[in-house]
Amino acid sequence: MAKKLLLENAHVENIRSYGVYRDRGGYSAVEKALKMTPEAIVEEVKKSGLRGRGGAGFPAGMKWSFMAKPEGVPRYLVCNADESEPGTFKDRYLMEFIPHLLIEGLVVSSFALGSNRTYIYIRGEYAWIVDILEQAIAEAHANGWLGKNIQGSGFDCQIYVQRGAGAYICGEETALLESLEGKRGNPRIKPPFPAVKGLWDCPTVVNNVETIAAVVPIINLGGEAYASIGVGKSTGTKLISACGNINKPGVYEIDMTISVEEFIFSDEYCGGIANGKRLKACIPGGSSVPILPANLLLKTAKGESRLMNYESLADGGFATGSSMGSGGFIVLDEDQCVVRHTMSLARFYRHESCGQCSPCREGTGWMEKILMNIEYGKGKMSDIDLLWDIQRRIEGNTICPLGDAAAWPVAAAIRHFRDEFEWHINHPEEAQKRNYGLANYADVRDAVLV
Amino acid sequence: MAEEKKLFRVIVDNIPVDVEPGTTILQAARLIGGEVAPPAMCYYTKLKGSGGKCRTCLVEVSKGSTADPRPMPKLVASCRTTVMEGMEVKNITSPRVIDARNGVVEFLLLNHPLDCPICDQAGECHLQDLSYEHGKEATRYEFGKRTFEKHDLGPHIQLHMTRCILCYRCVYVADQVSEGRAHGILSRGDHSEIATYIEKSLDSDFIGNVIDVCPVGALTDKTFRFKNRVWFTKPSDAHRHCDKCCGKVTLWQRGEDVLRVTARKDQWGEVEDWICDDCRFVHKKASDWIIEGPTQVNRHSVISQGHYVGMRKPKETISEVMGGRAPKLLMDIHSVSEVNKPDVDLGALPGPATSAVFNKEKS
Structure with a gap:
């Protein structure tokens, strides 16, 4: 079994509480980091080759080193815990079972980036995890790992947890910042990138929960040792x-x-x-x-x-x-229907499009309607090419990656499973009668989605 | 002597132009003018933060700058991308851009009602112009369009959300020109709408400007609704002394009547100065205004049909061909045929002319 760096202690009893976490070697990364210079920590993360775990896979150390450092302007670290991607639930697990790992990672990262106010923007539906995190923050505070003059180093750091209001788009870093500022969560137009103008127009780094947590083993083991894994x-x-x-x-x-x-x-x-x-x-x-x-x-x-x-x-x-x-x-x-599957994804992206830029706003709805037609036996052969054309014109032409994210699944489904789409169109009766197991639990046409 | 500013040389569609650092690609292209300037549905020079949403102004950057000559991988929104020294931009010379723009126009028209025949904006509508230039004659959309109820925003403005393309310009006006914060957009995705928040900001003196910035017919002037087609009205520049605004407007007249008052717009359809609601909605008599002269509408659109200046009669070529002689009548059709006899007054007939009419005259 491979060595675990993050979930090693996930199932130790009471690992959520500070005492148990500390006994298991918790917060040693903070102790080590506070003796280093911030630049050395960034260098260590760079050496580790850690890539952003949120989806894009951008090297985290590189992202950190891009952060502008103008005099007299606060810098912010924001932890993106708005995990809303269908199929992804790793951050929830991490935060629910070992919240102190995230807090520890955040203290180290905040020290490296010079952020005195650090935010966790958490998905609104993770309401119970907010309580877990708040509890962990309070414990860390009580034991001197947060607040003023952490462990006598002269570094101040406070962590705030902010709940989102249930929008997938707020997982996009600039939309997240807008939402955190109290505005409508519309993605910003880049450039300027958050590293230059982020939260309240100050330099900001936005990192995924898992990325932040991975900073802890990097500091504990050293960047090079971490890079040797994988x-x-x-x-x-x-x-x-x-x-x-x-x-x-x-x-x-x-x-x-x-x-x-x-x-x-x-x-x-x-x-x-x-x-x-x-x-x-x-x-x-x-x-x-x-x-x-x-x-x-x-x-x-x-x-x-x-x-x-x-x-x-x-x-x-x-x-x-x-x-x-x-x-x-x-x-x-083998029983799953790719057409139905693609339809439900298209439905998700139509529902979650922020409506700011036209290709995504109009295109996602159009794709959903066509896919629904195909799924419910009203499709035409020309619809497949039309879908291809629509996704091609959405991809790359939108403000944020949600347009791409809506286009890619449709493109890939047609690319690899075109015969299945054609079968649906040629056999409308059979296509509807097939039993798709659990996927067939409801007729989505009746569901009201606004 | 003032220090000379360093200018960036940018090449748009193979035409070089020197602009100040910080200029956007769109503004640089507008300096060249003509077809090189990308269309813009949501960007508005006077509104801070506008632009980047409609995606009609997408251009291809084939060379990033002299220092970093790599091309940009994606098409960029020219209204929000600033120029770099030595940047090379392709607008109408790039098939990629034309294709993407066709796509955007198709997307914008998906849920647009296309009710131009009864829309007050027709003739000065940016979406109409854009569709003529980049749209297709037929749609591939086979579903019902989304519809909304009409809303009255205060006594003078009507919101017809069905026509809206969500450019956010009116939201920025409500936010920046009139007083108080007004958010404006409710819901998200294809069901988002401009809504009640903006109604609440209507006590402002400048909210009428949302009509001028609206690129389509979603926000219309209720004092002008259904009064006339814009191409029948004659625009003239006028001014009056106003305590609230600059008082410089364009009057749109039919005969003596002032049908509507708008701010003066430049060739890109952007207003020169905001005007107040008093000037726009209340002062609707020609005697309220000092008329300066006809407005030159410099836009490639139906709206420019209504102006007089610069109009030229088409050249008479027949006399030139005939060496100055007048054409001579060689044969009168009525001397050889009885069809359409000139002594039958067709206009006086109660119904359509039939062979019986001519036969009766004959007998």
């Missing part, structure tokens, strides 16, 4: 939230050297496809990344075994590959 540019360990038709759904911490095949079929991880069915397809990184059929998932187009890391999952670009994304691993068995 392979190539995919260093360290990654949390994968596996769900779908598998025997053992849940959050797994992997080092990024194992193959996708091992991850799905070994008993240590997903434990194979549920009910003895066969693997049909998989979305390896949360709903926004392209779906891959079984053959391309297990082997790359070159015939090599595909590994669970950033490079290997993206091998072949979007034509034959996908992306690591945020680690929401959704597995579909």
Whole structure:
């Protein structure tokens, strides 16, 4: 079993409480970090090769070093806990079970970035986790890890938890900042990037929960030791939230050297496809990344075994590959209908589009309506090409990545499963009668979504 | 001697232009003018923070700058991207841009009612112009369009949300020109709407400006609604002494009647100065105003049909061809045929002319 860096102590009894966490070596990273200079910490994170765990995979150390440092202007660190991607639930697990790990990571990162006020912007639906975090913050405060003059270092830091109000778009970093400022969560137009003009026009770094948590082992082990785990540019360990038709759904911490095949079929991880069915397809990184059929998932187009890391999952670009994304691993068995699946994703993105820029606002609704027609037996053959044309004109032409995220699943579904769309159009009666197991629990046409 | 400012040389569609640092690509392209300037539906020079939303002004940056000549991977919104020294931009010379713009126009028209025949904005509508230039004649959208109830925003303005393209310009006006914060957009995605928050800011003296900034017919002047088509009205510049605003307006007249008053707009459809609601809605007699002269509407649109200045009669070519001689009548059709006899007054007939009419005259 691979070494766990983040979830090592997740199931120790009472790990949520400060005492147990401290006994298990908690807050040692803060002790170590406060003896270093902020620049040395940033350097250490750079050396570790840690990549942002929120989806884009941008090197975290690089992001930190881009932060502008004008005199007399406060700097902010914001932790993005607005985890709303369908299929992704790793941050919830982390915050729920070991909240002190996040707090510890935040104190170290705040010290490195010079942020005296640090925010956790948490998804509104995670209401109970807010209480857990508040409790952890209070405990850390009482033990001198937060507040004024932390452990006599002269560094002040306070952490605030802010709940969102239930919008997927607020997970986009600039929309998150707008929302945090109390405004409507519309993404900002970049540039300027948050590193220059972020929260209240001050330099800001926005990092995912898992990224912040990973800073703790980086400081404890040292950047180089952390970089030696994993392979190539995919260093360290990654949390994968596996769900779908598998025997053992849940959050797994992997080092990024194992193959996708091992991850799905070994008993240590997903434990194979549920009910003895066969693997049909998989979305390896949360709903926004392209779906891959079984053959391309297990082997790359070159015939090599595909590994669970950033490079290997993206091998072949979007034509034959996908992306690591945020680690929401959704597995579909042979009974699942890709058309219905794509329709429900399109429905999600239509619902969550902020409505600011026209391609996303109008295009997502249009795609949803066409996919609903196909799914409910009213599709035309020309609809498939039309869908392709719509997604092509949304992708890359929007303010924020939500447009891309809405376009990619549709594009990949048509690219790899065009025959299934055609079958739906040619056999409208049968397509509706087929039993899709749990996916068929409700007729979405009756549901009111506004 | 004032220190000379360093200018950035930018090349838009192979035409070089020197602009100050901090200028956006759109403004640089507008300096060149003509077709090179990308269309803009949401950007408004006078409104801080506007732009970037409609995506009609997307351009391709084929060379980032002299220092970093890499092209930008995505198309960028020219209204919000500032220029760099040596930047090369492709607007109408890029097939990618034209294709993306066609897509944006299609998206904007998906839920637009296309009720131009009964819309007061027709003739000066930016969406209409944009659709003529970049749209297709047929739609591929086969579903019902989203609709909204009409709202009255105060006594003078009507909001027709169905026509709205959500450019946010009116929100910025309510926020920046009139007093008090007004948020304006409710809901999200394709069901977002301009709504009640903005109604509450209507006691302001300057809220009428939302009509001028609206690129489509979503916000219309109730004192002008259904009075006339804009291309039948004659615009003239006028001014009056006003305590609240600059008092410089354009009067739109039909005969002696002033049908509506708007702020003066430049060739990009942007107002030169905001005007107050008194000037716009109350002073609607020609005697209220000192008329300066006809307005030159310098826009490639139907609206420019209504002005006199610069109008030229088409050249008479027939006399030129004939060497100055008048054309001579060689044959009168009525001398050889009885069809359409000139002594039958067609206008005096009660119904349509039939063969019976001509036969009766004959007998």
